Amino acid sequence: MKIFECVSFILVRDGEILIEKRKLTKKGDPGMMAIPGGHCEKSESIEQALLRELDEELGIKPINYHYVCTLFHPSEEFQKIHYFAILQWSGEIQNNEAESLSWCSLDEIELIDIPADRVAACEYRRVFERNSLNDNTP
Numbered sequence: 001m002k003i004f005e006c007v008s009f010i011l012v013r014d015g016e017i018l019i020e021k022r023k024l025t026k027k028g029d030p031g032m033m034a035i036p037g038g039h040c041e042k043s044e045s046i047e048q049a050l051l052r053e054l055d056e057e058l059g060i061k062p063i064n065y066h067y068v069c070t071l072f073h074p075s076e077e078f079q080k081i082h083y084f085a086i087l088q089w090s091g092e093i094q095n096n097e098a099e100s101l102s103w104c105s106l107d108e109i110e111l112i113d114i115p116a117d118r119v120a121a122c123e124y125r126r127v128f129e130r131n132s133l134n135d136n137t138p
Contacts, residue, residue, distance in 0.1 A: 003072075006081045007050045008037030008117065010068060010124050011058075011089070016105050017121060018058075019112055020098035028076040032113035035120065036098065037081065046082050054086070059094035062086045069123045073116040083120040085128055 011018040017035070024030045036057050040049035054060055068083040095101045104111050106129075109121045 001078055004077050004079050005040040005046070005049075006037055006073075006079045007040060007046060007053055008035045008081050008083045008120065009050065009054055009058075009062075009065075009086050010035055010083060010121060011086045011093075012124070013103065016103040017124075018093070019102055019104045019117075020095075021100045021102075023097070023099045028079075029114060031099070033111055034114045035083070035112065035117040036101075037083075050082075050084055054089070057097045059096060060086075060089040060091040062089050064088035066128065068128070069120055071116040071119055073114060075114075081116055081120075083124070085124050 019033050020036045022029050022032050022034055038049070038053035038057060040046065041052075044052070050065070051062070054062055062084075064087040066085045066087070068085050070080060070082045073079040073081055093101065106121065106125050109118050112118045112121065
């Protein structure tokens with residue numbers, strides 16, 4: 001079974017995270033509410049994929065980001081998703097690929113349709129909120 005390496009970004013702002021409604025034309029998880037992300041390209045590091053995908057999908061550059069966890073997601077393809085918390089960024093968020101973008105309270109993660117994304121949001125909250133990562137302390 002082929003495993004596809006992917007990155008997803010948990011953008012955090014005032015106790016909320018950014019989620020997307022995926023376009024119905026997307027091959028994987030069409031129409032679902034999800035944490036934004038994308039595939040790693042061949043010979044690209046996870047960090048390079050993170051930076052490229054943030055620029056392509058949202059038009060931003062991360063200033064402060066931290067690795068959260070890696071989870072498997074069996075979709076149209078079997079994905080190994082590396083999740084990162086993006087706490088600060090430069091640029092205005094643009095919707096370059098999704099049907100829509102919205103902010104979701106960390107208390108409302110049941111709005112996220114993809115189980116791996118819900119687990120990653122919980123993991124962010126469990127580890128990083130407790131440790132006050134917003135003040136740059138890992």
